[in-house]
Amino acid sequence: MPIRIAVDTMGGDLGPDVIVRGAIQYLLDKTSDGTELIFVGPRETIESILTDIKAPDDRTSVENADDVIAMDASPTDGIRKKGASLVVAHRLVKDGKADAVVSTGNTGAVLASAMFNLGRIEGVSRPALASHFPTSNKKPCLVLDVGANSHCRVDHLLEFAYMGSIYFSQIMNVPHPRVALLSIGEEASKGNDLTVEAHRRLSSSSLNFIGNVEGRDLLSGKSDVIVCDGFVGNIILKFAESIRGFLYGKIKRQISSNPFSRLGAILMGPFLRRIHKTFDYSQYGGVPLLGTNGITIVCHGSSNALAVMNAIRVANDAVAKEINKHINDQLSSLRPVGQSARETGSE
Amino acid sequence: MPIRIAVDTMGGDLGPDVIVRGAIQYLLDKTSDGTELIFVGPRETIESILTDIKAPDDRTSVENADDVIAMDASPTDGIRKKGASLVVAHRLVKDGKADAVVSTGNTGAVLASAMFNLGRIEGVSRPALASHFPTSNKKPCLVLDVGANSHCRVDHLLEFAYMGSIYFSQIMNVPHPRVALLSIGEEASKGNDLTVEAHRRLSSSSLNFIGNVEGRDLLSGKSDVIVCDGFVGNIILKFAESIRGFLYGKIKRQISSNPFSRLGAILMGPFLRRIHKTFDYSQYGGVPLLGTNGITIVCHGSSNALAVMNAIRVANDAVAKEINKHINDQLSSLRPVGQSARETGSE
Numbered sequence: 001m002p003i004r005i006a007v008d009t010m011g012g013d014l015g016p017d018v019i020v021r022g023a024i025q026y027l028l029d030k031t032s033d034g035t036e037l038i039f040v041g042p043r044e045t046i047e048s049i050l051t052d053i054k055a056p057d058d059r060t061s062v063e064n065a066d067d068v069i070a071m072d073a074s075p076t077d078g079i080r081k082k083g084a085s086l087v088v089a090h091r092l093v094k095d096g097k098a099d100a101v102v103s104t105g106n107t108g109a110v111l112a113s114a115m116f117n118l119g120r121i122e123g124v125s126r127p128a129l130a131s132h133f134p135t136s137n138k139k140p141c142l143v144l145d146v147g148a149n150s151h152c153r154v155d156h157l158l159e160f161a162y163m164g165s166i167y168f169s170q171i172m173n174v175p176h177p178r179v180a181l182l183s184i185g186e187e188a189s190k191g192n193d194l195t196v197e198a199h200r201r202l203s204s205s206s207l208n209f210i211g212n213v214e215g216r217d218l219l220s221g222k223s224d225v226i227v228c229d230g231f232v233g234n235i236i237l238k239f240a241e242s243i244r245g246f247l248y249g250k251i252k253r254q255i256s257s258n259p260f261s262r263l264g265a266i267l268m269g270p271f272l273r274r275i276h277k278t279f280d281y282s283q284y285g286g287v288p289l290l291g292t293n294g295i296t297i298v299c300h301g302s303s304n305a306l307a308v309m310n311a312i313r314v315a316n317d318a319v320a321k322e323i324n325k326h327i328n329d330q331l332s333s334l335r336p337v338g339q340s341a342r343e344t345g346s347e
Numbered sequence: 348m349p350i351r352i353a354v355d356t357m358g359g360d361l362g363p364d365v366i367v368r369g370a371i372q373y374l375l376d377k378t379s380d381g382t383e384l385i386f387v388g389p390r391e392t393i394e395s396i397l398t399d400i401k402a403p404d405d406r407t408s409v410e411n412a413d414d415v416i417a418m419d420a421s422p423t424d425g426i427r428k429k430g431a432s433l434v435v436a437h438r439l440v441k442d443g444k445a446d447a448v449v450s451t452g453n454t455g456a457v458l459a460s461a462m463f464n465l466g467r468i469e470g471v472s473r474p475a476l477a478s479h480f481p482t483s484n485k486k487p488c489l490v491l492d493v494g495a496n497s498h499c500r501v502d503h504l505l506e507f508a509y510m511g512s513i514y515f516s517q518i519m520n521v522p523h524p525r526v527a528l529l530s531i532g533e534e535a536s537k538g539n540d541l542t543v544e545a546h547r548r549l550s551s552s553s554l555n556f557i558g559n560v561e562g563r564d565l566l567s568g569k570s571d572v573i574v575c576d577g578f579v580g581n582i583i584l585k586f587a588e589s590i591r592g593f594l595y596g597k598i599k600r601q602i603s604s605n606p607f608s609r610l611g612a613i614l615m616g617p618f619l620r621r622i623h624k625t626f627d628y629s630q631y632g633g634v635p636l637l638g639t640n641g642i643t644i645v646c647h648g649s650s651n652a653l654a655v656m657n658a659i660r661v662a663n664d665a666v667a668k669e670i671n672k673h674i675n676d677q678l679s680s681l682r683p684v685g686q687s688a689r690e691t692g693s694e
Contacts, residue, residue, distance in 0.1 A: 136596050150531060150539045184497060184581040192497045192578050215585030219593045231539050232579055234531040236586055238562030243590060246566045247622065249483050254618040264614030271601040271608050275594065 002036045002059075003319045005312055006089040006098040009041035010068040011105025013301045016041055019104060020049045022308025026316075027059055035316050038098055040065050040089040063088060068105075071301060075108035079116055086110060090117035093294035100295035100315040102286065104303045110296060111148055111289065118294040121324060123331030126156045127291030128230070129298060130164055131237050134278045137221035142168045143182075144227060146287060147234035157181070157198040157227050158205065162334070163290040163327055164225035165207055170321040172224070176208040180223035182232065183212040194229065202227075244279035285310025288318055290327065295319055349383045349406075350666045352659055353436040353445035356388035357415035358452025360648045363388055366451060367396045369655025373663075374406055382663050385445055387412050387436040410435060415452075418648060422455035426463055433457060437464035440641035447642035447662040449633065451650045457643060458495055458636065465641040468671060470678030473503045474638030475577070476645060477511055478584050481625045484568035489515045490529075491574060493634060494581035504528070504545040504574050505552065509681070510637040510674055511572035512554055517668040519571070523555040527570035529579065530559040541576065549574075591626035632657025635665055637674065642666055 007023045009016035023037050036059045039046045043064040050060060065085040069078035079087055086105050090113045092098035103110045111127070120127060128145035135141050144164045149156060161179050168177040181199055183191035188199045190212060202209040213223055218236060228236075251272070255262045265272060277283050285307055286299035295318045297311045318324075354370045356363035370384050383406045386393045390411040397407060412432040416425035426434055433452050437460045439445035450457045458474070467474060475492035482488050491511045496503060508526050515524040528546055530538035535546045537559060549556040560570055565583060575583075598619070602609045612619060624630050632654055633646035644662045646654055665671075 136593060147531060150537075182582060184494060184578055184585075190497075195578075215582035215587075216589040218586050219589050231531055231542075232582060235529060235562035235579060236583060238531075239565050239583055239586065240562075242563040242566055246483060247594075250622060250625070251618070254615075254621075258618070260614045261618050264611040264616075264618075267607045267611030268601075268615060269611075271598070271605070271611075274601075275597060278597070 002034050003100075003316055004036045004038060004098045005100045005102060005315050005319075006038045006040055006063070006092045007312070008085045008089045008101060008103035008105055009039050009046055010065070010085040011071070011103060011301070012299070012303055013104075014304065016045055017049055018305050019303075019308050020046060021053060022303070022305030023102070023312050024050075024053055024055045024060070025305060025309040026312040027056060032316070035312075036060070037312070038063050038092060040085045040092070042066055063092060069109045071106050073106060073109060075106070075112035078106060078109035079113045086113050087117065090114060090294070090296075094118055099319045100297065102297045102299065102308070102311045102315050104299040104301055104308070106301070107147070107298055110298050114289055114292045114294070114296045118292040118296075121291055121293055121328050121331065123334060124159055124163070124291035124327065126152070126159060127289050128160045128163060129287045130167060130290055131287045132284045133218055133240060135219055135221035139172060139174075139221070139224070140284075141218070141221065141223060142225045143218070143233055143237070144225070144290070145230035145233050146237040147230045148289065149230040152194065152229035154194060154197045154201055157194065157229065158201050159291070159331065161202055161205070161207055161209070161225065161227045162330055164227060166326045166330055167288065167290060167318075167323055168224050170323055170326060171317055174224060177224035178210045178222070179207045179225045179227065180210050180213040180217070182215075182226050182228035184214060186212050186214065188212070198227070240279065241281050244276060248276065282307035283310060285312070285314045288314060288323075290323070293324065295324065349381050350447075350663055351383045351385060351445045352447045352449060352662050352666075353385045353387055353410070353439045354659070355432045355436045355448060355450035355452055356386050356393055357412070357432040358418070358450060358648070359646070359650055360418075360451075361651065363392055364396055365652050366650075366655050367393060368400060369650075369652030370449070370659050371397075371400055371402045371407070372652060372656040373659040374403060379663070383407070384659070385410050385439060387432045387439070389413055410439060416456045418453050420453060420456060422453070422459035425453060425456035426460045433460050434464065437461060437641070437643075441465055446666040447644065449644045449646065449655070449658045449662050451646040451648055451655070453648070454494070454645055457645050461636055461639045461641070461643045465639040465643075468638055468640055468675050468678065470681060471506055471510070471638035471674065473499070473506060474636050475507045475510060476634045477514060477637055478634045479631045480565055480587060482566055482568035486519060486521075486568070486571070487631075488565065488568065488570060489572045490565070490580055490584070491572070491637065492577035492580050493584040494577045495636065496577040497581075499541065499576035501541060501544045501548055504541070504576065505548050506638070506678065508549055508552070508554055508556070508572065508574045509677055511574060513673045513677055514635065514637060514665075514670055515571050517670055517673060518664055521571060524571035525557045525569075526554045526572045526574065527557050527560040527564070529562075529573050529575035531561060533559050533561065535559070545574070587626065588628050591623060595623065629654035630657060632659070632661045635661060635670075637670070640671065642671065
């Protein structure tokens with residue numbers, strides 16, 4: 001059975017051409033055997049791009065959708081558009097015709113459409129966005145939530161911890177990921193009401209909880225999964241993403257003013273490119289939304305072809321590793337017998 | 348009238364020798380005329396260091412204090428030690444014998460001692476720690492609170508905004524600093540309950556409020572002062588401080604494995620040193636605690652002599668620019684007539 005990924009071709013800043021090309025790039029990778037792409041958007045436009053780049057016919061198809069949700073639309077208004085490419089893509093998953101959605105559209109609308117069309121996994125009250133951060137080790141660290149929930153309760157952080165641990169364990173092949181809670185001191189008593197109580201609950205959970213970590217530990221590689229509320233998580237994610245531009249602005253100015261530095265930069269080229277990659281979000285492709293009945297990968301609006309290619313890879317891996325089945329098994333076993341997700345979940 | 352700075356010589360990780368040497372280094376700067384240092388700690392130890400480095404007798408004195416507050420002591424226990432160097436230093440300010448305190452001790456204890464011994468400025472319900480962040484422009488940006496208050500209310504953020512604006516304006520000679528609120532979207536409606544309401548209040552304040560900024564704007568130079576609660580602020584400060592070590596770990600590994608990179612690094616030396624300085628907290632010296640009746644500069648426990656020298660400069664400037672008088676004037680004018688700080692402040 002192939003893995004079928006619905007690619008929302010509309011909503012990105014760079015237009016469908018970049019998205020389709022990036023996605024097809026993934027198919028050219030030999031590890032992608034068994035993956036099929038369903039491009040969702042205006043049929044004629046997409047078919048002309050596919051013909052243009054000689055995309056493999058047997059592994060691609062088009063699902064027509066003429067509407068698009070504007071980047072500045074309110075998420076709830078947006079998902080009322082039944083003909084919007086994003087909504088059509090999620091309906092494909094809902095109807096069992098696709099396994100995952102990759103979208104570069106308005107993040108709020110992507111979250112709303114996933115929640116509305118796919119629903120939550122039993123046991124999950126709040127789906128979360130999980131982003132990789134580079135570390136001093138070879139393995140990145142998974143931080144969640146990075147922006148799906150600006151108000152969080154202790155139960156939510158606990159769910160994030162389980163979902164993050166399951167995802168990291170499956171994707172990185174690490175049996176018992178080290179899970180940490182982001183706070184402002186290592187002691188259990190440090191932080192705010194939310195983190196103090198979350199620390200207590202995480203300590204008595206079945207997770208490999210290593211305690212609180214501080215802001216300095218985001219890059220240290222001390223933990224595999226770091227849990228925080230979506231307000232803090234979104235701020236640190238966007239801060240981290242800005243470091244690359246900040247450093248490169250400084251390097252450019254120096255190179256243009258100093259010939260020694262220019263030569264030095266050439267000699268250090270491979271290294272500078274590696275640092276550039278470290279903080280380049282397009283290397284990570286997109287962030288998975290964990291906790292809905294179906295995989296959704298949320299990409300930057302400004303995603304380039306490389307980012308889209310990597311996002312397809314993230315979607316493919318999440319489906320192949322059956323992330324949602326594992327989340328369902330684990331989180332439903334946490335619920336008291338006879339209680340449904342709706343009863344334990346806190347809205 | 349000289350500016351008299353009480354230097355807490357105990358509590359730092361590197362011992363009194365480093366602290367005394369760093370402080371004296373400041374006196375050697377010709378702009379320091381009119382500044383006097385009072386070293387607080389064990390008299391014999393300090394006098395022997397001062398003799399050793401031939402410190403100027405007429406501008407230094409020693410105030411004996413034999414106790415020290417351990418780095419892991421609880422702040423409230425710590426400040427009960429009347430003979431602790433930190434407490435003695437704050438009492439010097441309280442008694443009008445010094446204008447400012449510089450301490451590398453346990454941050455919690457420094458905050459508690461400042462609050463307990465100096466009290467709050469009228470109109471301030473929560474003193475805040477204000478830290479400089481590097482930006483793409485020449486001027487750094489002031490972020491507060493970076494850790495004095497892990498639970499904040501809207502009134503507190505408003506006070507932080509006023510105090511930060513006054514401090515930035517005085518220290519950087521900028522008449523109307525651009526004040527921003529850290530959130531997860533530029534729209535007024537984005538964020539959590541705290542930021543949405545704070546946005547509304549800041550918009551109708553007399554400040555030059557430019558709206559919400561996101562994590563990516565911390566380094567962008569888009570604003571002069573960024574306001575956030577101390578939980579978020581502390582996490583981003585520690586994250587920012589960790590970037591230097593992260594980058595230099597990568598550079599070191601590359602240089603040791605690749606001779607071209609090694610030569611490149613030598614040619615790029617001045618640039619690499621500048622980047623190193625950009626994220627080096629010792630360049631900024633220490634962070635002022637704004638809002639108590641007396642200036643306190645809080646330094647890292649691991650502060651080196653350079654950091655201490657710069658912290659003395661920060662203390663000196665804050666006294667010279669009469670920061671507290673300006674905060675008092677501005678914040679007391681915001682209070683409804685007839686109400687005391689205690690009545691309007693929220694505990």
